[in-house]
Amino acid sequence: MKLIACYSNKGGVGKTAASVNLAYASALSGNRTLLCDLDPQGASGFYFRVKPSEKLKNTTFFEDTKKFTDSIRESDFHNLDLLPANISFRDFDIFLSRMKKSRSRLNKALKPVDGEYDIVLLDCPPNISLLSENVFKVADRIVVPVIPTTLSQRTLEQLYDFFKKQGYKSSKIFPFFSMVQQSKSLHLQIMEEIRAGNKQVMETWIPFSTHIERMGVHRAPALAYAEKEAAVAAYSQLWQEVQN
Ligand SMILES: Nc1ncnc2c1ncn2[C@@H]1O[C@H](COP(=O)(O)OP(=O)(O)OP(=O)(O)O)[C@@H](O)[C@H]1O
Ligand SMILES: [Mg+2]
DSSP states (O other): OEEEEEOOSSSSSSHHHHHHHHHHHHHHTTOOEEEEEOOTTOHHHHHTTOOOOSSOOHHHHHHOHHHHHHTOEEOSSTTEEEEOOOGGGGGHHHHHHHSTTTTSHHHHHHGGGBTTBSEEEEEOOSSOSHHHHHHHHHOSEEEEEEOSSHHHHHHHHHHHHHHHHHTOOGGGEEEEEOSBOTTOHHHHHHHHHHHHHOTTSOSOOOBOOHHHHTHHHHTSOHHHHOTTSHHHHHHHHHHHHHHO
16 A cells, blocks of 8 residues: 655645545556545545545544544545545644654554555645644655745745654655646746756646636546646646656
């Protein structure tokens, strides 16, 4: 089982859009795939029309393996299951901080599904918290959407600094450019700057696209309704890169 986190310490950068489409691309290429929504906003579940499970609370998530596995739902797509989030996930950090080995709990929580899935994708909330540190420890790869703007560049630097300070493996971090507008010279300039200093940046970038923006209307991965659009097809390409 390979664990891939879509993570950024910055909000609204395209983590959920990437999680949903990468999970779809993974399932389509034959992997038994679980998308685990860790964000109390529950956007991944919304896109897949999967209702949040009320039984799975912040405590049971980490302590009750049966409730955890019982809360997994099938999506409308072959090979693709979802663990939907609910609002109680907002208190993850409070519960984690009271637990022993508080940075290894996600690893433990995911143990029961090891072997059931080839790929587990984690849609993460936007902060650097105890939950995020669990993600940093357990993930094989951390894909980080970066909108090529000055503030996003700064946030990415903060993430690398945090990894260095806390001793996490920064080789797990794979940034990719998100919501790129090629008409903006600042976007192009910042992409060039970040690429020059970071060999791990993905080749594939995701353009800003109304087809992707409309996922909320379709309530499906963009790849499921507009796979021929170049901006949307970029997610398939991104998936090829992520899994290599
Ligand atoms: N490539 C894109 N082009 C246009 N709009 C996009 C693109 N990617 C995402 N969006 C839109 O931008 C908004 C934020 O995207 P998304 O929810 O994926 O970000 P996020 O990082 O998961 O946000 P949060 O930090 O709140 O979880 C959404 O309305 C989404 O539809
Ligand atoms: Mg999100």
